[in-house]
Structures are given as structure tokens and as C-alpha cells.
Amino acid sequence: MEISTILVVDDKPRNVHVIDQVIAAHLPDCRMVSAGSAQEGLERLRKGDIDGVLLDVQMPDVDGIEMCRRMKADPSIAHLPVILITGHEASAQLKTEGLDAGADDFLTRPMDYSELMAKIRVMLRIKHSEDQLRDTNVYLKALIADITESKKMEIRLRQSQKLESMGTLAGGVAHEINNPVNGIMNYAQLIIDKFGEGNATLSEFAGEIIKESERVVAIVHDLLSFSREEGQAYSLARLCDIVESALSLTRSLIRRDQITLHVDVSEDLPLIRCRKQQIRQVLMNLVTNACDALEVRYPNYSADAVINVTARPIRDDEGEWMRLTVEDHGCGIEPEVKERMFDPFFTTKPKDEGTGLGLSVSHGIVTEHEGRLRVESEPGDGTRFHLDLPVDRSEGGV
Numbered sequence: 001m002e003i004s005t006i007l008v009v010d011d012k013p014r015n016v017h018v019i020d021q022v023i024a025a026h027l028p029d030c031r032m033v034s035a036g037s038a039q040e041g042l043e044r045l046r047k048g049d050i051d052g053v054l055l056d057v058q059m060p061d062v063d064g065i066e067m068c069r070r071m072k073a074d075p076s077i078a079h080l081p082v083i084l085i086t087g088h089e090a091s092a093q094l095k096t097e098g099l100d101a102g103a104d105d106f107l108t109r110p111m112d113y114s115e116l117m118a119k120i121r122v123m124l125r126i127k128h129s130e131d132q133l134r135d136t137n138v139y140l141k142a143l144i145a146d147i148t149e150s151k152k153m154e155i156r157l158r159q160s161q162k163l164e165s166m167g168t169l170a171g172g173v174a175h176e177i178n179n180p181v182n183g184i185m186n187y188a189q190l191i192i193d194k195f196g197e198g199n200a201t202l203s204e205f206a207g208e209i210i211k212e213s214e215r216v217v218a219i220v221h222d223l224l225s226f227s228r229e230e231g232q233a234y235s236l237a238r239l240c241d242i243v244e245s246a247l248s249l250t251r252s253l254i255r256r257d258q259i260t261l262h263v264d265v266s267e268d269l270p271l272i273r274c275r276k277q278q279i280r281q282v283l284m285n286l287v288t289n290a291c292d293a294l295e296v297r298y299p300n301y302s303a304d305a306v307i308n309v310t311a312r313p314i315r316d317d318e319g320e321w322m323r324l325t326v327e328d329h330g331c332g333i334e335p336e337v338k339e340r341m342f343d344p345f346f347t348t349k350p351k352d353e354g355t356g357l358g359l360s361v362s363h364g365i366v367t368e369h370e371g372r373l374r375v376e377s378e379p380g381d382g383t384r385f386h387l388d389l390p391v392d393r394s395e396g397g398v
């Protein structure tokens with residue numbers, strides 16, 4: 001049998017004693033504890049283990065109604081049922097005040113003991129039903145969290161499978177394209193060499209063929225790294241060096257767009273084991289995207305067109321990471337773009353400005369490094385990409 005505990009708060013020991021007698025004689029599944037003042041009562045409640053409160057309204061200092069108010073203002077004890085005990089002359093106004101303060105019921109002195117017992121039973125029934133409801137609530141919340149997590153995992157899995165099959169396909173297509181494109185470039189060069197002299201138009205057109213073919217070669221190069229065919233060695237590297245070399249390659253773009261760059265990457269961060277070229281490529285993609293986003297928001301010069309590149313170590317359930325963050329206050333990313341932006345060839349940019357490979361290539365590279373590429377974005381207000389790479393704790397790593 002589960003024993004319930006009732007707290008009786010009354011400054012008169014005789015009243016407490018009478019209630020104790022009634023409970024002991026008629027409610028075998030109840031025990032009583034008491035407090036002589038509101039202060040003492042609140043302290044006892046906060047210790048836990050109480051199932052309901054019988055509260056005398058007339059007490060010196062803090063009265064029963066005020067104590068009830070204080071109980072209801074404290075989330076740890078607010079849920080406990082309260083019966084107020086009033087004198088027989090209690091006015092309707094006092095009762096209204098008691099109900100407003102959060103009391104569940106009233107008992108009037110002199111007390112009818114069978115009414116006292118009945119009301120205690122009802123109070124305990126309410127308490128137990130509420131407990132059950134709370135347990136069910138906790139269970140349901142955990143269940144919902146579980147479902148949400150497994151849904152997220154399913155989406156992640158689908159995403160990585162999609163990228164993997166796209167990778168295989170892209171690798172195959174890239175190989176097929178590479179040779180004929182090289183042939184086209186060679187022939188265009190031959191045209192210039194053989195017939196170009198004295199024919200400016202022909203030279204110009206053949207030159208355009210070479211230029212456009214070079215664009216194709218660049219895309220094929222991206223595709224090949226996307227399909228992970230690039231055989232680069234892993235080595236220990238300082239993030240600050242990688243950042244420096246990536247930024248030196250994008251500086252002209254940044255200058256052209258009149259963007260301010262803040263870099264905060266310390267020299268004495270833990271080393272990371274990576275393929276430097278690839279991480280540099282990821283960073284360049286992120287910075288280029290940030291420039292484009294700022295360009296959309298600020299077509300003319302603005303002091304707010306700023307990119308922040310920062311690095312710091314972080315630790316979470318999944319391990320220790322070096323987090324490289326590229327933050328812009330550009331146009332931000334709409335949810336429907338966010339869903340698809342890692343897909344190969346997905347771009348929102350005009351045809352000759354974006355191939356839509358930057359993020360999918362970056363994702364492939366980061367996954368291969370057992371890292372994470374995460375994004376936080378506020379449409380209209382900017383974007384933060386976090387590139388997390390595992391910290392190398394092996395010999396020489398730190």
C-alpha cells in the first residue's frame with residue numbers, strides 16, 4: 001500500500017493534534033506531518049514527499065492565503081493540492097481570495113470529521129491523477145524527442161546516400177568529359193597556331209573556345225574531387241596556415257566587392273590532420289559564397305559588408321573539434337534553399353556565376369575528413385557556416 005503524506009500548517013498545536021487523530025484512526029494509507037507557521041510549512045514542502053496541504057487561514061505573520069500564493073509561485077511545489085481551513089464566520093470574499101490564491105477547496109471550523117476525511121481523499125485522488133498525467137507527459141516528450149531524432153537521422157542518411165550515388169555518377173561523367181575537352185582545347189590551340197596569324201577574329205573565337213573549355217575543366221576538377229578521386233596525402237597542419245593560403249586566393253574577389261574581412265585564427269590552436277588543399281578548397285567555397293551573399297544584400301559599398309573567419313576548439317558529445325566559422329551578414333538562406341543547397345548542381349545564382357558544386361564538393365571533403373559542415377542562417381540577416389574537424393590527439397597532434 002502506498003502511503004501518502006499530508007502537511008498540516010497551523011500555529012495551534014491543538015488543531016494539529018485533532019487532525020492527526022482523525023487521520024490515524026480513519027485513513028490508514030495516510031500519515032501526517034505538521035508545521036507551526038507558513039515559513040516552516042514552505043520549507044517542509046520544498047524538502048519533497050508531500051502529497052497535499054491542509055492550511056489554516058488565520059496565522060500570525062504570514063497567513064494561509066499568502067502562503068498558498070507563495071506555494072503557487074514556486075514551480076517546485078505549485079502543483080500540490082491545498083485545502084484552506086477557515087473559521088465559521090469566513091466571508092464569501094475571503095473564500096474568493098483563497099481560490100484566487102490557488103486553493104482547491106475549503107473546510108470550515110468547527111470541522112465535520114467525515115467531511116475532512118472525504119476532502120482529504122479527494123485531494124489525494126487529484127494529486128495521484130496529476131502525478132500520472134505528469135509521468136505520461138514526460139514519457140510522451142521523450143517519445144517525441146526520439147521520433148524527431150530518428151527522423152533527423154533518416155534525413156541525414158538519405159542525404160549522404162544521395163551524395164554518394166551522385167559522387168559515383170559525377171566521377172564517371174567527369175572522366176568521360178575530360179578527354180574530349182582536352183581534345184577541343186588542343187584543336188583550338190592548333191587553329192590559333194596554324195591559322196591565327198593575320199586573322200584576329202579567328203584567333204579571338206578560338207581563344208574563347210579555349211576559355212570556355214577551361215571552365216569545363218574547372219568543373220570537371222570539382223566533380224572529381226566531389227567523387228573523392230583526388231589522391232592527396234593527409235598531414236598535420238596549422239589551421240592558420242590553411243586560412244591564410246585560402247584567403248590569399250580569394251582576396252582579389254573580396255577587394256573587388258569592397259568587403260571587409262576579419263580573421264581571428266590563432267597560431268597556437270591544436271593541429272589538425274587533413275588534406276590541406278581540400279580544406280583550403282572548402283574554406284574558399286565558403287568565403288566565396290559569403291561574398292556572393294553580401295553582394296546580394298549590399299550591391300553598393302556598405303560598412304556592414306563584413307565576413308568574419310574565426311577558429312576555436314570545441315568539445316561536445318561527439319568529441320573534440322576545431323571549429324572554423326565563416327560568418328556573413330548577407331542575404332541569408334531561405335528554408336527551401338537550405339534543404340537543397342548541398343545537392344550537386346543546386347544553385348540560386350545566374351547561369352554563368354554558379355555551378356552549384358561548391359557546397360556539395362565541400363560536404364564530400366568534410367565527410368571524408370570525418371568532420372561536420374553545419375549551417376545556421378537567418379533569412380535576410382546572414383549566415384554562419386561551421387566547419388568542424390576532429391582534433392588530432394595522436395603523437396605530434398597536440
Ligand SMILES: Nc1ncnc2c1ncn2[C@@H]1O[C@H](COP(=O)(O)OP(=O)(O)OP(=O)(O)O)[C@@H](O)[C@H]1O
Pocket residue numbers: 285289290293328330331332333337341342346347348349353354355356357358359360383
Ligand atoms: N553564405 C551564404 N548565404 C546565402 N546563401 C548561400 C550561402 N552559401 C550558400 N548559399 C546558397 O546555397 C547555394 C549553393 O551553394 P554552392 O556553393 O553549392 O553553389 P553556388 O555558390 O551557387 O555555385 P558554385 O559554388 O559552384 O560556384 C547557393 O546558390 C546559395 O543559394
Ligand SMILES: [Mg+2]
Pocket residue numbers: 285288289354357358359
Ligand atoms: Mg559556392
